[in-house]
Amino acid sequence: MKNLSILYCGILFVLVAPWCGLILASNAQYGNLQPGAADEGDPVYPKPTGGLAEQGHQVYIEMGCVYCHTQQPRPESAEILLDQTVKAKDGTSKVEPVFISPDIARGWTKRGAVARDYIYESRPLLGFLRVGPDLGDVGARAIADADSDWLLAHLYDPQVKRPGSVMPPFRFLFTIQKIGDQPSPLALKLPDSEPIRPPAGYEVVPTDRALALVAYLRGLNIDYDLPEVKLGK
């Protein structure tokens, strides 16, 4: 190469071009997103996360949950072809091919996530690998579950609710304490089959960090309409 200024300018260009094209452009598009209402008069979403949930967000980061769990329910456009049994009006059922987003079909979410869902996240945790299920809408699933302690018990020992799970136990987020005059209202109700039970007269109580983490997880809920995406479409 004879003209070295071309080399230097070229090296600068190959860095600046994608930086402008990808980062500046996406920042211009999404850097100032505000909460929005699906229709005029509807409540605006998303809601800012509360203090406890924000602490839980920090716990989620510190525990490295992001290396196994994504928070990006795939959109409706991520369609796959499925054979689905469809019931006709006359009562007969037939198998018909339908296109559906696998995350929605699996019941992980009711709609795909959009950029506006993340505007209050101080650090978006989209993740890159699904060793475990997607957690982008786990709050909606947790709220729908009758067992309100599900998440806490799952954190204490994943084998209780999901035998065979490869999730590490987070027992260090719980303390074992002697039962006082009255059992603590927060104490975990562990099944008899649980091998890691506290000794008799003791109970397992979640620490503040466990409660914050669960508050954060329950807040991961995109069960609302936005201008760009409506449920029940």
Added chain:
Amino acid sequence: MCPCESLVKEIDPRPDATQSEPVQLGQIDASLRGPVALFFWKALGWLFLGTILALVSAVKLVNPEFLGGHEFFTYGRFFAAAMDALIYGWGCQAVFAVALWLMARLCRTQVKHLGVLYVAWAFWNLAVLWGIACIFIDGPTGMPGLDMPPQVAPLMGFSYVMIAMWGVLCFHFRAPGPVYVSQWFLLAALLLFPWMAFTAEMAIFYAPSRGVVQSVVNAWYVSNLLWLWFAPVALAVVYYLLPKILGRPIFGYYLSLIVFWSLLFLGGWAGAHYLVYSPVPVWLQTVGIVGNVVLIVPVLVASLNLLVTAAQEPRGVLNSAVLRFAVFGAAAMAVAGFVGAWASVRSVSITVNLTQFTLGHTLNLFYAFFSMVMFAAMYYILPRVLNREWPSAILVKAHFWASALGITALVLAMYVFGLHQGAQMNNPEIDFMEIVKGSGFLNEVQLAAVALIAAGQLVFMANFGWMAAGAAWECGVNFLKQLGLYPVGWRLP
């Protein structure tokens, strides 16, 4: 003399022009003996540590109760620490050693003021150690590839400038004559890395962008690390070693200009393919896909350049331990280029993205391509720098086969199982727990492959340690002889 002039004279890396060329080359090698050996030694240490951390996280996927009792040892922290030990401990330091030596050799310059390099070496390692300790104690940052806390970054940046400036200085004061393609690649990598690291740190930690823009920056940075930092240096090494050892020019050398510009131009755009179907702008995902597909051009042309040159002299490649590593790496790059282009297309990406397939592709580039080429460079450079032969040829062979078989098994398993898992995940009739249990076999294959890779590294470290100990002994003897303290007639047992 004005101070500027004296500074320029002080750092002027041009060798003594009155000497003959072999003497000059010897001086260049001798001038970098300490820093190159130290960077390689610490790099290998981090590589082994990172592999052991990866091994522990693989064990934890088979048995989640393993080391499960304390938050320091939870899976996410091991995984993050392994990743950063490999990127910043091993990858970056191997790049430093290779880039400085190769640049000095090709520019016919020698690095002066090694004290600066030693200090920068110490602080870089301190920064990595501090960062990894923070990951274990306080937890990672949640941004894969940038898992160390942001306060480590200034220390690393300062050390980086102290190290990389010698490469740029060598290029500036190079001997007259044409510039070889390896020099372009090295210069580009040395200039690009600080900018992308600085931009990513700023846009994520110091002046956080809103919402998913941070994720875009993260994906851009990780892709840049692979294609604009590790890949150019590895290519520089293979472009240097093949003609040097085989004694024949690169086949179609004029094409290397296309490789250089197309790789650099496309590498920066390819990042968004990690985000296909995620909540980022759709046009951005499309740009990432296009970038990845067109990346086939540099990959194809580079593998044409390199693999055809190697194929013209197959015996020479088989007989040279250095070239076996280098050609394995070049072939792995070709595979990674094609697989990456295929997998980034939307209809495939819906199956393979967010599975082990993507991680396998990263490992294909990082270990099977970059790390194997760095091993080749170490096998070539270290004897010249330390002025000694490798003590054991059997250990070199053992290292090659353990690494080659281990990484091939690992990457293949992750590709095949990633496809399988992705297909299962897209079928809502298969319960998620079934998929998790079905990955048990993959986890066991991963465990065995990583253990094999670690064993290979141990063999390499033994060989290197043996050689370095010999060099240190010789150095000590010479020192004693100079002082007149060495008894005449003493010999090594």
